[in-house]
Amino acid sequence: MPTLTFIEHSGTTHEVHGEVGQSVMQAATFAMLPGIQGDCGGACSCATCHAYVDEAWVERFPPAEGTEVDMLDNVTERRANSRLSCQLVIAEGMDGLLIRLPASQY
Amino acid sequence: MALNSVVIVGAGQGGFQVAASLRQEGYQGNITLIGDEPGLPYQRPPLSKAYLLGKISATALLFRPEDFYTQQNIELVHDQAVAVDRNNRQVRLASGRSVDYDHLVLAMGAHNRPLAVPGAEAQGVFGIKTKADADALAPLVKEARNVVVVGAGFVGLEFAAVAAANGATVHVLELGDRPMARAVSREMSELFRCAHEGWGVHFDFRQGIGHILTEGGKVCGVETVEGKRLLADLVVYGIGVIPNLQLALEAGLDIDNGITVDSTLLTSDPHISSLGDVAVFPCIHNDQKLLRLESVQNAVDQGRAIAARLVGKPAPYTALPWFWTDQGTLKLQIAGLSNGCDSTVMLGAPESNQLSVLCFRQDQLVAVESCNRPGDHMAARKILARPPRLTPAEAAAPGFELKVWEAANRD
Numbered sequence: 001m002p003t004l005t006f007i008e009h010s011g012t013t014h015e016v017h018g019e020v021g022q023s024v025m026q027a028a029t030f031a032m033l034p035g036i037q038g039d040c041g042g043a044c045s046c047a048t049c050h051a052y053v054d055e056a057w058v059e060r061f062p063p064a065e066g067t068e069v070d071m072l073d074n075v076t077e078r079r080a081n082s083r084l085s086c087q088l089v090i091a092e093g094m095d096g097l098l099i100r101l102p103a104s105q106y
Numbered sequence: 107m108a109l110n111s112v113v114i115v116g117a118g119q120g121g122f123q124v125a126a127s128l129r130q131e132g133y134q135g136n137i138t139l140i141g142d143e144p145g146l147p148y149q150r151p152p153l154s155k156a157y158l159l160g161k162i163s164a165t166a167l168l169f170r171p172e173d174f175y176t177q178q179n180i181e182l183v184h185d186q187a188v189a190v191d192r193n194n195r196q197v198r199l200a201s202g203r204s205v206d207y208d209h210l211v212l213a214m215g216a217h218n219r220p221l222a223v224p225g226a227e228a229q230g231v232f233g234i235k236t237k238a239d240a241d242a243l244a245p246l247v248k249e250a251r252n253v254v255v256v257g258a259g260f261v262g263l264e265f266a267a268v269a270a271a272n273g274a275t276v277h278v279l280e281l282g283d284r285p286m287a288r289a290v291s292r293e294m295s296e297l298f299r300c301a302h303e304g305w306g307v308h309f310d311f312r313q314g315i316g317h318i319l320t321e322g323g324k325v326c327g328v329e330t331v332e333g334k335r336l337l338a339d340l341v342v343y344g345i346g347v348i349p350n351l352q353l354a355l356e357a358g359l360d361i362d363n364g365i366t367v368d369s370t371l372l373t374s375d376p377h378i379s380s381l382g383d384v385a386v387f388p389c390i391h392n393d394q395k396l397l398r399l400e401s402v403q404n405a406v407d408q409g410r411a412i413a414a415r416l417v418g419k420p421a422p423y424t425a426l427p428w429f430w431t432d433q434g435t436l437k438l439q440i441a442g443l444s445n446g447c448d449s450t451v452m453l454g455a456p457e458s459n460q461l462s463v464l465c466f467r468q469d470q471l472v473a474v475e476s477c478n479r480p481g482d483h484m485a486a487r488k489i490l491a492r493p494p495r496l497t498p499a500e501a502a503a504p505g506f507e508l509k510v511w512e513a514a515n516r517d
Contacts, residue, residue: 045430074484
């Protein structure tokens with residue numbers, strides 16, 4: 001079971017257990033992490049699961065496409081490594097995945 | 107008054123959210139979440155689309171896995187609330203058990219408006235509300251050759267797209283003159299009509315269902331009010347929902363097409379809150395008029411607001427309503443309420459199914475409907491949530507882009 005590290009905007013760090021096949025958003029919400037909401041349940045409809053994937057991990061995920069790219073355009077504080085975490089599926093070998101959270105989802 | 111016991115009736119999106127948000131807010135008292143369906147609380151939107159298509163599993167439907175409830179000390183009770191004793195602050199359950207509350211949250215949601223025509227009890231006639239409905243329907247969808255959908259709202263059309271993708275001949279009967287007439291502009295209806303027709307869906311507008319034809323207890327067709335007959339081995343209806351009000355009615359709470367709540371989502375009893383599909387609330391995006399909304403956003407945001415109030419952070423509920431539906435390759439997202447819209451501006455390329463309809467009322471932007479333009483939807487949610495408001499003249503200018511305007515007009 002991979003362990004994921006989330007760093008809140010305030011600097012608070014959380015270690016969260018994820019499961020292969022689960023999305024990063026689900027791993028975060030299952031662990032009651034503040035800062036990730038996932039209101040639409042993973043339908044890529046709400047953009048309340050915005051997160052920054054640590055540069056060392058960016059290429060481990062297929063690049064954002066279509067709806068996700070377009071939704072990201074207007075998130076607050078978009079960066080090159082911005083993703084909607086409902087679209088990031090946890091795979092084998094992702095133990096230690098590092099995700100940073102934005103100041104706000106709105 | 108110390109709050110030691112919160113009881114939530116209804117374990118759907120809103121009820122679940124109250125429980126989760128209470129813990130996130132640091133509330134340490136008892137939480138009892140009462141749901142009358144088996145299993146763990148789950149999301150309903152995928153039932154009529156992704157789940158039915160087998161794209162997501164039963165596990166992925168769950169809001170949280172089972173150990174979440176133990177870890178967070180949320181008592182999940184599979185039972186039905188049958189009475190509220192407001193004097194003694196007790197909820198009585200069908201099993202005979204009574205649960206005491208300091209605060210009660212009514213989140214019973216709504217049930218499908220039944221298809222009240224002869225033959226509706228036949229095998230092969232479905233509404234889609236619960237996971238059990240979807241589980242019973244899923245194997246039949248794969249086999250169905252002729253499908254009749256009653257009602258061209260979100261659920262009916264989501265299902266029509268699924269059935270068409272499975273290769274069935276699909277007819278949609280709709281009393282109105284266009285798809286999703288209650289929810290979207292004519293322009294957007296037109297795009298969806300064309301797209302569905304492109305997938306092989308046939309629309310019969312201004313047509314009510316007269317009765318269901320059966321053979322050996324199973325559906326074999328439908329006859330419209332006007333006498334037109336359609337073959338059907340499967341009938342799915344989505345003709346609106348009715349809020350589950352009986353508990354609140356019998357408890358003597360104020361009701362007006364829903365449980366009436368104030369701007370902080372309190373009912374006429376200060377020890378009882380209500381939210382989601384079952385509640386009517388004064389909406390700042392609706393001129394403070396009472397509104398009952400059937401949406402995930404509404405249930406989630408109201409759940410958060412109630413939890414925040416219960417831990418001592420009361421605030422009027424002001425969240426911007428937004429909605430979505432996924433139909434085939436189309437994602438429709440709506441921000442705001444288009445009631446009373448008197449002019450529209452269209453952006454995008456409807457011929458390639460990319461369209462945003464900006465809805466104005468007295469030159470004020472009140473809603474934006476976006477099909478396959480999620481960036482517009484995101485920008486619209488920000489624009490509508492706070493001033494300054496966009497004017498129709500600005501939006502109609504050549505080369506106007508909503509995303510660019512939003513980025514340029516942030517605080």
